[in-house]
Amino acid sequence: MARVVVLGAGVSGHTAALYLKKRLGKAHEVVVVSPNSQYNWIPSNIWVGVGKMKTDDVVFPLAPIYAKKGIEFVQAKAMALWPEGDADDDQPAVEVEHTSSDKAGQTEKIRYDYVINATGPKLNFGATPGLGPDGGHTVSVCTPSHATEANVKLDEVISAARSGKTQRVVIGVGHGTCTCEGAAFEYTFNVEHELRAAGVRDKVELTYLTNENELGDFGVGGMQFEQNGFRTTSQLWTESLYRERGVKAISGAAVTSVDDGVIHYDQLDGSHNDLEFDFAMLLPPFKGVDWKAYNKAGDDITDTVFAPSGFMKVDADYSKKSYDDWSAKDWPRTYQNPTYRNCFAVGIAFAPPHQISKPRATPDGLAVAPSPPRTGMPSGTMGKVVAFSVADMILKGATGPTHSASMAEMAAACVASAGTGMRTGTAAAMTMSPVVPDWEKYPETGRNLKETFGEIGLAGHWVKRLLHTLFIYKAKVKPGWTWIPE
Amino acid sequence: MDDTNERIATAPLPTPGELRRRRNPFIQFFRFMRINWTMWRLARKHY
Numbered sequence: 001m002a003r004v005v006v007l008g009a010g011v012s013g014h015t016a017a018l019y020l021k022k023r024l025g026k027a028h029e030v031v032v033v034s035p036n037s038q039y040n041w042i043p044s045n046i047w048v049g050v051g052k053m054k055t056d057d058v059v060f061p062l063a064p065i066y067a068k069k070g071i072e073f074v075q076a077k078a079m080a081l082w083p084e085g086d087a088d089d090d091q092p093a094v095e096v097e098h099t100s101s102d103k104a105g106q107t108e109k110i111r112y113d114y115v116i117n118a119t120g121p122k123l124n125f126g127a128t129p130g131l132g133p134d135g136g137h138t139v140s141v142c143t144p145s146h147a148t149e150a151n152v153k154l155d156e157v158i159s160a161a162r163s164g165k166t167q168r169v170v171i172g173v174g175h176g177t178c179t180c181e182g183a184a185f186e187y188t189f190n191v192e193h194e195l196r197a198a199g200v201r202d203k204v205e206l207t208y209l210t211n212e213n214e215l216g217d218f219g220v221g222g223m224q225f226e227q228n229g230f231r232t233t234s235q236l237w238t239e240s241l242y243r244e245r246g247v248k249a250i251s252g253a254a255v256t257s258v259d260d261g262v263i264h265y266d267q268l269d270g271s272h273n274d275l276e277f278d279f280a281m282l283l284p285p286f287k288g289v290d291w292k293a294y295n296k297a298g299d300d301i302t303d304t305v306f307a308p309s310g311f312m313k314v315d316a317d318y319s320k321k322s323y324d325d326w327s328a329k330d331w332p333r334t335y336q337n338p339t340y341r342n343c344f345a346v347g348i349a350f351a352p353p354h355q356i357s358k359p360r361a362t363p364d365g366l367a368v369a370p371s372p373p374r375t376g377m378p379s380g381t382m383g384k385v386v387a388f389s390v391a392d393m394i395l396k397g398a399t400g401p402t403h404s405a406s407m408a409e410m411a412a413a414c415v416a417s418a419g420t421g422m423r424t425g426t427a428a429a430m431t432m433s434p435v436v437p438d439w440e441k442y443p444e445t446g447r448n449l450k451e452t453f454g455e456i457g458l459a460g461h462w463v464k465r466l467l468h469t470l471f472i473y474k475a476k477v478k479p480g481w482t483w484i485p486e
Numbered sequence: 487m488d489d490t491n492e493r494i495a496t497a498p499l500p501t502p503g504e505l506r507r508r509r510n511p512f513i514q515f516f517r518f519m520r521i522n523w524t525m526w527r528l529a530r531k532h533y
Contacts, residue, residue, distance in 0.1 A: 215490060239490075239497035251490045269487055377529060411528035426508070429521055433528055451528055456500075457508035459517035466522070485529030 002028045002394045005094055005112040007078045009034035009062050010042070011376065012347030013118030014475060015383035015486060020116075021071050022482070023391035031110060032066060035077035035099045039065075039475055040144055043376065044468050046183065048147035049281070050154060050190045052420050055144040058472075065477055074110065075100040078119060078289065081305060082109065083340040084296040092342065114390045117312050117345040118383060121286030124175075130258030131174040131282060137258045138174060138280040141187055150281055154191065157279045161200035167278045169195075170263060172209030174282030176254025179371035181210055182218050184283055185238070186416035189428065191281075192245045193418035201246070208242065208249040209263065209275065209282070211368050213360060215239055215249055218414070219370035221357045223432050224445040225453045231445075234430070237454050241428060250275070252360070254368045255282065270363040286348060286371065288312070304339055312345035313337060316353040326354050328408030328438035334401035335386050341400070344390065346382035348374050356436055378410045378435055380486030408436040411451060417464035427460025 004024070006017045009032050021030045038059040047053040066073040076096035083092045086109070093109040123142050125132030133139050139150040157167045171188045173181060188208050195201045208215075216222050216234030223234040242249055252268040263275040263282070288310020292302045307313055314337060317330040330353040337343035345351075352372045359369030382405060389401035396402075411433035419425035431453055437446025445452075474484040500508070507513050 215494075235493075236497060239494045240499065242494045243497045244499055247494075249490045249494060251488060267488055381529070411531065413525050413528070423509075423511070431521075431524055431528060451524065453524070455517060455521060457517060458511065458514040459521055462514070462518050463521050463525070485526060 002113040003031060003111065004028065004114045004116065004390055004394075005031045005033060005110055006116045006118060007033050007094065008118035008120055008347075008349065009036065009039060010118060010120045010347060010379075012349075012379040012383035013116065014039060015380045016116050016118060016346060016387040017066075017071055018069065018477060018481075019384050019387035020391060021069050023387065024394060026070060028394060029072065031072040031074060031112075032062070033074045033076050033078060033094065033096055033110065034062065035075065037061060037063065037075050037100065041468065041472050041475065042142075045141045045144060045147040046186050046190055048144055049141040049150040049187060050194045051151045052190075055148055059144055060472070060476060065475075069477060074098075078291050079107065080291055081115070081293040081343070082296075083293065083305065083343055086294070086296060086298070090296075092340075112342075114342045114393070115344070116383075116386055116390065117343065117349045118347050119289045119291075119349045121348045122289045122310070123284045124287045125284045127285050127287075128174050128255050128257060131255070132284060137260050138282045140283060141183065141281060142283065153279055154194070157204070158195065158198045158200055160278070161195070161203035162198070164203070167204045168207070168276055169204055170207045170209050170275060170277040170280040170282070172250075172253075172282055173211050174255045174258070175285040176211050176366055176368040177371055178211055178283055178285045179219050179373050180283055180375065181212055181370060182373065182414045182416070184208070184210065184281070185218070186414075187281055188247060189241075189245075189416045190418040192247060193426070197419070206247050207275065208247055209253055209255070209265065210249065210251050211254060211370050213252050213268070213358070213368070215242065215251060217357050217370060219355075219357055219373050220432065220435060221437060221446070223430070223447060223452055223454070224449070226449055227454065231449075234454065241456070252368055254362065254366045256366070258282070266362045266364065266366050268360055268362055268368055288349070305337065305343070307351035309351060311351035312343070312349055313339075314345050314350045316351070318351070318353055321354070323358055328406070328434070328436050328440070330354065331406045331408045331436050333404035333406045334389060335382055336389075336401050344386045346386050347379040350374070350382075372407075372436075373412075374407070376414075377412045377486055378405075378407055381405050381410055384486055406434075406436075408434050408438050410434055415460050415464040415467065417461045419461065422462070423458070425461030425465075426456070426458060427464055429455045429460030429463060
């Protein structure tokens with residue numbers, strides 16, 4: 001009997017665990033380790049952040065789902081990886097610390113035959129002094145509780161605006177190396193919609209603050225697509241959206257610190273700037289979760305297994321190259337660790353070989369370099385692909401991964417939707433294929449123009465609402481769940 | 487020099503016709519089907 005341990009129960013980890021169990025059946029064990037007792041459909045946190053959904057609409061308990069499927073669930077966080085085993089046992093292990101109320105603080109080693117690292121990111125608010133809701137001066141929508149708090153603060157802004165006070169709202173990213181600019185864009189879109197619905201739009205100055213060199217970059221170097229007989233750019237498309245909605249923007253910015261009511265940021269031209277705010281939602285940068293790796297003798301091999309960012313090394317080309325030499329071929333296909341072949345990393349947990357957007361820096365050397373997004377559609381697909389490979393290695397004796405999916409081949413979709421109801425919502429929907437531009441295959445734009453598009457209107461809003469329902473249905477493993485794609 | 491707000495100020499605005507199309511349920515239904523079909527196809531392309 002083989003045991004597969006999946007670390008993390010987000011989109012990629014949950015997907016991997018479900019497909020593994022489906023393929024492996026009762027003959028083999030699947031263990032999920034997650035510090036959270038609940039699954040969170042993160043894309044809908046945005047709606048919690050503007051009060052259009054409650055926390056209960058975007059989370060559900062994991063334990064009953066795993067019990068039903070015969071998957072063992074351990075509520076704990078990973079502390080260390082022992083990929084060669086330890087002095088007591090040759091079998092590799094993951095050292096975990098329990099987080100459930102009855103076992104909090106207890107540690108144990110869970111032995112494995114295969115491990116899939118889907119731990120996601122550490123929300124690194126500490127990278128920018130004063131950033132974040134815990135001891136800082138800004139809010140976030142990264143977790144349901146953060147989003148709930150953001151909504152409370154937003155309501156205060158709306159109340160103040162109703163009483164006639166002009167309010168300054170800033171939405172964006174809180175560090176030069178942040179990713180997920182699409183989420184900040186979507187929250188901007190939603191907040192603007194709510195301010196208009198509340199009748200206070202004229203009392204609020206709304207500013208989008210981003211590390212993107214130009215609007216519409218989204219950490220993927222921007223996009224080109226065809227619209228009404230023209231080839232346009234995601235930059236012009238986003239600028240048009242912001243003009244229509246009266247949103248101001250600051251681009252190429254690296255937030256250096258946040259004080260009460262003031263954001264300090266540097267820009268690529270070397271300027272040091274201050275931006276006053278009454279409400280600021282700034283996303284944090286991501287880093288790998290805080291855990292270590294040790295060899296059998298107990299020596300620290302963290303640098304062998306993980307990149308300096310804390311994310312796990314996989315089958316990518318990590319050699320140092322100039323931006324002009326970057327290639328779609330650098331990106332991983334199987335997500336297998338090159339040193340320990342029974343270790344895999346998926347979703348945000350794998351170390352990307354380089355940025356997708358061109359990295360830049362201020363004259364003072366401060367990085368203004370959006371990190372590559374690795375969430376949503378690609379994240380789920382990675383989980384599925386690795387589950388199939390591991391299942392083949394166990395069941396068929398395959399000597400290596402049998403399935404692959406590179407981000408230089410996979411597509412992604414982003415739907416920024418605002419409002420509620422069938423007639424009152426609106427959305428900006430985008431797809432890109434592939435996520436990482438392949439300039440050899442698509443020399444003109446780096447992407448397939450038939451599969452890359454932007455669309456604004458009611459339809460995108462319906463799509464987003466449908467996706468919310470479908471993906472939660474799928475995550476709850478209801479009948480026909482495998483028919484819903486990642 | 488950050489020219490982002492100058493670019494936003496000169497970005498194209500949708501025409502009244504385009505704004506109507508964005509809210510027309512009949513037109514939007516077909517766009518809804520198109521977006522769904524495209525996303526389904528893209529997701530299924532890789533598993």
